Amino acid sequence: MYSAGDVRIENVPDPQIIEPTDAVIRVTRACVCGSDLWPYQKMERSDSGRVMGHEAIGVVEDVGADVRTIKRGDFVIMPFAFSDGTCVFCHDGLQTSCIHGGFFGTTEVAGAQAEAVRIPLADGTLFPLRAHADDELLASLLTLSDVMGTGHHAAVIARVTPGKSVAVVGDGAVGLCGVIAAKRLGAEQIIILGRHADRIALAKDFGATDVVSERGEAAVERVRELTGGYGVHSVLECVGLEQAMDTAISIARPGGAVGRVGVPQEQTIPGSEPAFYNNVTVGGGPAPVRAYIEDLLPDVLEGNIEPGRVFDRNVGLDGVPDGYRAMNDREAIKVMVTP
Numbered sequence: 001m002y003s004a005g006d007v008r009i010e011n012v013p014d015p016q017i018i019e020p021t022d023a024v025i026r027v028t029r030a031c032v033c034g035s036d037l038w039p040y041q042k043m044e045r046s047d048s049g050r051v052m053g054h055e056a057i058g059v060v061e062d063v064g065a066d067v068r069t070i071k072r073g074d075f076v077i078m079p080f081a082f083s084d085g086t087c088v089f090c091h092d093g094l095q096t097s098c099i100h101g102g103f104f105g106t107t108e109v110a111g112a113q114a115e116a117v118r119i120p121l122a123d124g125t126l127f128p129l130r131a132h133a134d135d136e137l138l139a140s141l142l143t144l145s146d147v148m149g150t151g152h153h154a155a156v157i158a159r160v161t162p163g164k165s166v167a168v169v170g171d172g173a174v175g176l177c178g179v180i181a182a183k184r185l186g187a188e189q190i191i192i193l194g195r196h197a198d199r200i201a202l203a204k205d206f207g208a209t210d211v212v213s214e215r216g217e218a219a220v221e222r223v224r225e226l227t228g229g230y231g232v233h234s235v236l237e238c239v240g241l242e243q244a245m246d247t248a249i250s251i252a253r254p255g256g257a258v259g260r261v262g263v264p265q266e267q268t269i270p271g272s273e274p275a276f277y278n279n280v281t282v283g284g285g286p287a288p289v290r291a292y293i294e295d296l297l298p299d300v301l302e303g304n305i306e307p308g309r310v311f312d313r314n315v316g317l318d319g320v321p322d323g324y325r326a327m328n329d330r331e332a333i334k335v336m337v338t339p
């Protein structure tokens with residue numbers, strides 16, 4: 001990506017082992033993230049461009065001399081952040097705050113919308129899949145690199161537990177995975193706030209019990225109507241815009257919690273007053289998906305959850321620029337890339 005709207009497919013030098021803790025993987029599947037749409041809309045022109053993409057599954061082609069557990073030929077899930085797996089925050093299960101870590105698809109570390117990727121700190125970062133996985137599971141396995149783990153994180157931070165009422169703000173792929181996560185954690189009522197027919201239909205399949213398509217104050221009123229006037233225990237904020245956050249805080253019931261995973265596009269959090277007077281806990285951030293793979297993987301392998309259904313388009317590398325356009329125009333929910 002060279003600037004907003006300017007995505008090109010180019011030949012670049014093959015990724016190489018630079019540090020002895022690196023690996024190189026050949027990408028089996030990658031995808032375009034909703035958060036990739038923020039630079040797609042706003043990025044300033046850059047002469048060097050940025051190799052985009054932070055979600056992938058693939059096969060290890062090469063490992064550095066100090067890589068111990070990851071082997072050539074391993075089939076791996078690549079979380080969107082790399083991490084050493086050994087520091088104080090990795091031990092706490094917060095790999096996105098790893099003191100030696102960072103993110104793929106940045107100006108510093110090339111991304112995964114490519115044939116191959118260099119993986120820093122391979123032993124801590126990559127999750128090797130030792131079980132056999134059928135091709136039909138690839139899409140769902142790919143979601144464990146970000147979108148399913150991120151929806152799950154929103155639900156965990158929003159303290160979803162059995163019997164709770166939940167609202168999911170946003171019907172993008174993360175919001176839809178948030179519905180899966182809320183259902184999986186035992187939520188009784190799951191209200192999806194969104195207005196795209198195809199996404200709403202999928203949300204219902206995933207377990208949403210109610211749909212609110214209003215916005216702003218009307219949405220708040222509608223959620224209150226659906227919850228006996230009080231609001232929901234748990235809100236998953238999966239957008240990142242001010243209005244979404246304002247709505248999220250306003251529909252939490254007193255003592256409730258908001259788990260925010262939409263990348264914030266403003267400097268301040270709205271809703272300070274209702275959050276304060278209702279004792280609403282507001283938390284969240286980049287999901288430590290590396291920590292969640294172990295939890296979520298058995299349900300994917302057993303077919304109990306099918307987060308791969310959020311992909312409604314599959315393209316080759318040449319189709320990536322149009323994939324960005326299609327997601328940005330809300331023509332596609334999420335685009336998978338088969339390099």
Ligand SMILES: [Zn+2]
Pocket residue numbers: 083084085086087088089090091095097098099100101
């Ligand atoms: Zn660490």
